[in-house]
Amino acid sequence: MPLITLNDVDYGVGGPLLLQSVAMTIERGERVALIGRNGAGKSTLMRLIAGELKPDDGEIRFEQGVRIARLEQEVPAGAGGSVFDVVAEGLGEAGAALAEYHHLLQAGDYDALADVQARVEALDGWRIEQRVTEVLERLQLDGDAVFSSLSGGMKRRVLLARAVVSAPDILLLDEPTNHLDIAAIDWLEGFLKQWAGAIVFVTHDRRFLRALATRIVEIDRGQLTSWPGDWANYVRRREERLNAEAQEQARFDKMLAQEEAWIRQGIKARRTRDEGRVRRLEAMRLERAARRDLTGNVRMAAAQANASGKKVVELKDVSFGFGERRLIDNFSTTIFRGDRIGLIGANGTGKTTLLKLLLGELAPQRGEVRSGTQLQIAYFDQYRATLREDWNALENVAEGQDFVEINGARKHVIGYLQDFLFTPERARAPITRLSGGERNRLLLAKLFAQPSNLLVMDEPTNDLDVETLELLEELLADYPGTLLLVSHDRDFLDNVVTSTLVMEGDGHVGEYIGGYQDWLRQRPAPGVAGTTAAAAPSPAPVAPAIPAPVAEPTAPRRKLSYKDQRELDQLPALIESLETRVAEMTAEMNDAAFYQRDAAAITAHGAALQKAQEALNAAYLRWTELDA
Structure with missing residues (x-):
């Protein structure tokens, strides 16, 4: 007997039904992946299964005594x-x-x-x-x-x-890989594979889905379709279904056009018209009006600047750390025009620090960083700090202009935002009303309207659906400039980057040709000096090793005053506190419930986040000044 059965369930929140005539069962031991476009109703379906929502119509039957537990998408604020x-x-x-x-x-x-x-x-x-x-x-x-x-x-x-x-008999997981690094994602895969109960989960991580799902359930325009847990087979069969649907709709539209032409003929034709044919036409009009067209795809194009110099950035014997934490030790590399480089590593191992060193936002404690010529940088910030909360989507992209220019083509901002699935009404709505996925799309629109030859992207895949992810992959693969990418999405790394920099612990940064899978093949065996399990897949979590202190430079150092020395000693704790605050405030903004607050509270929160980010940047700079 199924653990849970949904019979002809309807649920709506205004407008077309979010879920319509849904029929679904969940059996013991199943691992069901829910997929669909942003806003399709995946989280709503999970809340219906959990009993947190009641359907507008239909029936949900639970096996007697069934226990259900749900892992929410974001960390609860009150925990x-x-x-x-x-x-x-x-x-x-x-x-x-x-x-x-x-x-x-x-x-x-x-x-x-x-x-x-x-x-x-x-x-x-x-x-x-x-x-x-x-x-x-x-x-x-x-x-x-x-x-x-x-x-x-x-x-x-x-x-x-x-x-x-x-x-629980049924475990509901909404984006369980959020905020996890690659090692933690691999650990979670292993844990869930051994879980005896049924699992229903939502994820945009395709590799995680392939490793775990025994069945794929797609939500598309309110309807559910079920597929075996084979991602490649699902993609192929879905494409076949959509092609057949498109052909059937084209045939229907052609017949409807012919009938409309017939009904509009002159008086002679109307005298002899078939009343049954008229009724069929009326039924066809109703059927066409009720059709829910497939959601369109984002159309992306990145504005390109003139080519940079051949050498984009060069690091020579660079070291950086905080107190006794050694993040980067004696690292040298050269990045050339056209390189697409992924940064891999466990949370807290120094990926963002390395990114700031490469961009010149941080000065190394030892060594030298040389930037290339004619660089025009576009930066995708995972904290979305570049979006102004007091502006709407249109103003954030336009910045006072009516048009944007993308590679010589001039386009009105409204039309440009429609390429990123913003209706004119949505483009003019306050940014405080946008969901996490919409904010990420808006940040992509703002980023790609800016001419660049060096694209820096810090976790760009958060909250994006699979279709948008795949289009972003295509754009980045064809980008003629240089790309620096921080991501925990293993498929995304494999499909985009040409080489990787891996934070391997103890300040060691490894360089490898290819993406994530290529790194797995090339990495040194466990136990080799200079490597750690922090960035590698592991069946169980591994506590990060405490890095060794950063070596003192040989050059004489100015003795600090008591006040400055005290400030220097307190800065690592302050930086850690600010990093935690920025991460928590960002996670709070990613929660859909956040945007149900009044506009003033949302604006105040965004201003506080920007202020915290500025304080963190200032603390970084002050640390560099005092430590030098």
């Missing part, structure tokens, strides 16, 4: 306390009593302990405590760690533990 507390929340009342017992025990409040202990025993809490401990050990989590102090990837792992601790 706090210790890791043990957050995980125990997944067990309801018993988990809350158990967490309270642990707090009282640590505080030594033995007077209140007896009452809580009695509640724990009544709720079978000691068996539950063992389950929490087993999950923490399995996911290699420290129960005493403070949740708010963890990285984004570790927070996602804790929330996964909270979802699985109740041993």
Whole structure:
């Protein structure tokens, strides 16, 4: 018997139904991937399955006693306390009593302990405590760690533990790879493959989908279609279906045009017209009006500047670190015009730092960085700080102009934004109303309207659907300038870059020809000096090694005043705090619920994020000045 059955389910939020006459079952042990365009209704379907939403029509039947848990797309804003507390929340009342017992025990409040202990025993809490401990050990989590102090990837792992601790029959995962680096994504794949229950997940990571899915369910214009879990077969059969649909629609439209021409004939023809034919025409008009056309694809073209010099940037014996953290040690490389380079590494290993060194935004503590000539840089910022919250989409791209010029072709800004799937109404709407996917498309539109010969992209794939990802891949593959790309999307790296720089730990940066798969073949064997598991796939999480201190330069150093030395000692903690704040505020903006706030609150949040990013940049620069 299926764990859950959906029969003729309808759900809408105004306008055409988001889900229409949906029929679906989920069986034990299945791993179902939900795919579809941004806004197609994937998250809505998961919330219906979880019981958080009720259908407008139709029926959802659950097997008796079925347990369902959901991992949300973003880290909840209110989550706090210790890791043990957050995980125990997944067990309801018993988990809350158990967490309270642990707090009282640590505080030594033995007077209140007896009452809580009695509640724990009544709720079978000691068996539950063992389950929490087993999950923490399995996911290699420290129960005493403070949740708010963890990285984004570790927070996602804790929330996964909270979802699985109740041993649900159905596990719902909405973008589970968000904020995870490549090693964590590989670990998650292995963990979920061993999961005994059913899994329903949404992801735009094609390699993750291929590795995990036993079935693919597509949501397209409110309708569900089910396919075997073979991505290549799905792509081929979907293309065949769309071609057949297009041919059938063309045949229908031709017949409708003929009937419309007939009904408009002169008085003589109308005297003898067939009333049955008239009724058929009316039915055809209704059928055409009810048709939901396929969502169009983004049309991208990047404005190109004059060619840069042959040598784009050169690094000679460059080193950089924070306190005792050595991020880059004695690294030399030369990037030439036309190179497409991917940056790979675990979170916190220094990818953004290396990017800032390459762009001249950070000065090396040792060594030399030489920039090439005639560089025009366009920068895609994963934090979207270049978008002004007090402007709408049109103003963010136009910046006071009515037209943009793309490679000699002059185009009105409204028409240009329509290429990125913004209707005129949506282009004029406040940016505070845009979803995360729309903001990413807007940032791409703004980026590609700017002439460039050096394109820098930091995590550009977030919130983009598969169709847009594939079009972006094509554009970047044909881009005549130089590309620097930071991404955790392994397929995207393989399809775009020609070489990779890998943060391998202890300050070592490895250079490899090709993309992610090529690096896997070329990398040194585990245990070879200068490499670490931090960036490599691993069946279990590996704690990052503590980098060795940055070596002191041989040149004499000016002795700092007491005040400056104290400031220098405090800067690493400040930088870490600001990085955490920027990441948390960005994650909050990526949550769809964020845009339900009033415009003033959204604008204030965007201004605060920009201020935090500016403070982080200033802290970086101050560190460089004092450490020099």
